[in-house]
Amino acid sequence: MVYRILRPDSLSVWQNDEIRKRFGRYRGIIDNHQVARYLVAKTIACEYSPSDSIENLEILLSQRSKEFNEILTQNFQTHQEREIVSKNYLTLSETLAIKYLEECIFCERQCRINRIDNEKGYCLISKDSYVSSAFLHMGEEAPLIPSGTIFFQGCNFGCVFCQNYDISQAWKGKKNIEEVAQKVDSKKLAELADNLVNKGAININYVGGDPIPNIHTILGNLNYQRSNITQLWNSNFFLTTKSLSLIIDFMDFWLPDFKYGNNECAKKYSGIDNYYDVITRNLKKIHDEGSGEIIIRHLVMPNHIECCSKPILEYVAKEIPNCVINIMGQFRPEYHAADYTEINRRPTSKEMKTVQDFASKLNIIWKPIS
Numbered sequence: 001m002v003y004r005i006l007r008p009d010s011l012s013v014w015q016n017d018e019i020r021k022r023f024g025r026y027r028g029i030i031d032n033h034q035v036a037r038y039l040v041a042k043t044i045a046c047e048y049s050p051s052d053s054i055e056n057l058e059i060l061l062s063q064r065s066k067e068f069n070e071i072l073t074q075n076f077q078t079h080q081e082r083e084i085v086s087k088n089y090l091t092l093s094e095t096l097a098i099k100y101l102e103e104c105i106f107c108e109r110q111c112r113i114n115r116i117d118n119e120k121g122y123c124l125i126s127k128d129s130y131v132s133s134a135f136l137h138m139g140e141e142a143p144l145i146p147s148g149t150i151f152f153q154g155c156n157f158g159c160v161f162c163q164n165y166d167i168s169q170a171w172k173g174k175k176n177i178e179e180v181a182q183k184v185d186s187k188k189l190a191e192l193a194d195n196l197v198n199k200g201a202i203n204i205n206y207v208g209g210d211p212i213p214n215i216h217t218i219l220g221n222l223n224y225q226r227s228n229i230t231q232l233w234n235s236n237f238f239l240t241t242k243s244l245s246l247i248i249d250f251m252d253f254w255l256p257d258f259k260y261g262n263n264e265c266a267k268k269y270s271g272i273d274n275y276y277d278v279i280t281r282n283l284k285k286i287h288d289e290g291s292g293e294i295i296i297r298h299l300v301m302p303n304h305i306e307c308c309s310k311p312i313l314e315y316v317a318k319e320i321p322n323c324v325i326n327i328m329g330q331f332r333p334e335y336h337a338a339d340y341t342e343i344n345r346r347p348t349s350k351e352m353k354t355v356q357d358f359a360s361k362l363n364i365i366w367k368p369i370s
């Protein structure tokens with residue numbers, strides 16, 4: 001396998017005791033003695049109608065979530081031990097997601113526009129989803145390689161230093177999004193995922209732009225996927241409580257960004273309100289109520305060690321101690337960063353060492369994956 005040559009750390013990382021302990025269920029799915037959560041969800045029968053009110057569907061979703069988490073503790077080893085049913089917890093969640101699209105509240109921008117009627121909010125994505133690429137990614141964190149990565153168009157952030165602007169921003173000037181991306185429905189998305197599984201992916205990695213505007217399509221695609229493969233959410237994590245409830249039980253692994261240690265820096269560079277409050281709320285939820293298998297990506301920004309990096313590390317050590325952090329030094333002054341002199345350079349090696357030493361002092365696990 002070529003990835004063993006390109007990234008030998010993708011094998012050696014599993015010799016680390018903490019990685020094996022913290023990512024035990026994920027490893028179990030790779031080794032096929034644990035079952036991916038979405039397959040379990042498909043075995044939980046659910047009676048509802050698409051014409052039911054949002055309130056009733058939300059009550060049902062919460063009941064099925066409790067049932068799901070009880071079943072998960074049984075720790076069965078193949079999903080064939082339980083029968084998949086056609087109307088299930090997963091299809092319920094997709095139905096509710098489509099209802100939310102009529103007044104979109106997928107992210108905390110809460111544009112509340114009707115995407116079913118092809119209206120567009122901040123992310124500029126209507127009801128259809130677009131994929132710019134899908135491939136085996138060898139550049140992700142060592143435990144994730146080879147990662148079946150699917151890049152969606154559309155982002156709900158507006159970062160002045162966007163590191164991915166060719167995917168996230170550049171298309172906005174084009175008349176037709178189909179010039180730069182492929183339109184996908186749920187079935188097509190599942191075909192892309194299956195293709196990545198056949199090529200050797202050990203997870204399906206939903207990223208962008210951001211996957212948040214595409215929750216409905218991603219949930220729909222899980223109806224078509226059949227493989228016992230980890231589902232991974234790779235996102236800025238600016239989800240609402242309601243949209244996080246749609247996906248929390250179906251994702252096996254989480255790869256959230258944690259960029260800013262306060263609301264003010266987020267407002268200045270990403271145009272986002274209440275960033276720190278929203279992200280910490282969501283991180284706490286996936287740590288305590290979701291799979292809890294999490295790699296946080298912290299992109300160290302120049303001149304933002306005291307206001308961002310250190311508060312983030314202190315929060316992680318205290319509130320979400322089971323996660324692992326990737327302390328990233330790749331920040332480049334891309335896109336409009338030159339307009340902000342304080343971030344118009346790469347972080348220095350001294351800044352990186354300060355952040356790394358601070359993480360070590362707090363006993364945060366970061367070295368095996370950074």
Ligand code: SF4
Binds near residue numbers: 104108121124155
């Ligand atoms: S997903 Fe897009 S349309 Fe929906 S609330 Fe967020 S930015 Fe607005």
